[in-house]
Amino acid sequence: MATQRLTLPLSEADVRRLHIGDVVNLDGLIYTCRSLFQIDVVEQDVLPPMDFDKLNVMLHMGGIMKQVDEKWIPVSLLGTSSIRFEKLGPEIIKKLNVRAVIGKSTMGEQTMKAMKAHGCVHLAWGALIGNILAEKVIRVVDVYNLDELGALEATWIFEVENFGPFIVDIDTHGNNLFDRVNEDVANRFKEAYEEYDISDFNYT
């Protein structure tokens, strides 16, 4: 289990080399968003003036930003559950040329298909590392929609260094780490259901 350091932006070849379970740290520019940004992009076709060839790693933001004098700094940085964005996932990835989505938990089948076709991975964290990640933001480069959406929903652009670790949970080969783990879990539970004689139990 060696940690790989990836330089951003990611190329399609970079992400197609990754497999579920790989541990990665990132160097370069990332941007943050939540649902309002994605709804604007898909339904209204409204995009901030960003260069999506250079910015192709998206973080589903769930952190805390703090303003000190005129400067904004991240206090604690984690993502929010990616599964909530499943509905718009496939279109966002294609439209914004996303190569990696960072978020909590995972995404669903439609997004997995889109990731395989386009060349994109999902990166989740297996650790609670809000303080550690905040420290790895070396510069807050820019922010969009701060006044309209507030600090949590705004689109922040961060320059990050050795940002991670994240675990690849969806790769471009059609695999999902959580589903893989879940197969083992299901087998172990099957035994437990048998042990308690409730494999075919139906509630009254």
Place this chain on the structure above:
Amino acid sequence: MESLFVSSKTVYDLMYNSMVMAVKVLNTDVRSKLRELIAGEENATARLNLELSLKNCVDYIENEDHLLCPDTGAPTYYVRIGENVRLEEGFSSLYKVSQKAIRDATAAFKLRPNMVHPVTRKNTGTNVGFYAPHLELRFDPDIDYMEVVAVPISGGSETSGTFYRMMSPMDGTKGIMKFILDCIRTSIYAGKTCPPNIIGIGIGGTADLCMKLAKQAAVLRPIGSRHPDKEISELENRLVALVNASGNGPMGMGGNSGVLDVHIEYAATHIAGLPVAYNAQCWLCRRKAARVNADGSITYSDTPRWEYR
């Protein structure tokens, strides 16, 4: 027994300090359990993740802005009051004082403004609203102090790890086991509830009490505590072993550190029904107890006692 007079200022300090400490300082029981899990974890990625989580929570403590998690939860207080306690402005002042403590802690950026109107989703930015912060009171004839336990209830485990079912008494033990196993399976997938969790299970009571038993078993009972009934404590142990052996691991990414603990509580219930409830708490299990003792001194601890059996 001599009266213990508690000023409103003291109540405020207990509430403010306990909540701010709860979101910043990792409990001692969680800390030692994590160390134990790290030592026994066979999956290298899981071990790395547990180690980083512990580092993230312990190493940054001196940092003024340090938080265990950016989600500072739904502020909740459990207050246990001895017979001898007299409050300066009466017991009903607890509601007013708790609102002030939460409002002030939020204004001071110690808590993230999480609480919104459930339908309009409007956020007042204060964490205060109807029934918020939520307060549970218990009058206890066996104690000579007042204890405030602050619990910031985490959003992820609350939303993905909460289930309730009113069963028929005919469903019996099999129904209970089916419900529990189904709930565990659903909630631990993909790290939705931030495992290793403390899993709380309530059996019996009325609908509201049943869920309270599950919630309070998850957030208030210290890790390693066991139900006094032998068959219940044995089931707690068996469920711990099952989740660890399932291979789900920390954040559902694989490993043998699946759960911090399983706590089950039951209450007498109506002859017509068999209610069951499930509530998972994320592995931070934030709680801080602040106590004003009979001699007026104030002490803090991580391991309150709340059960009333």
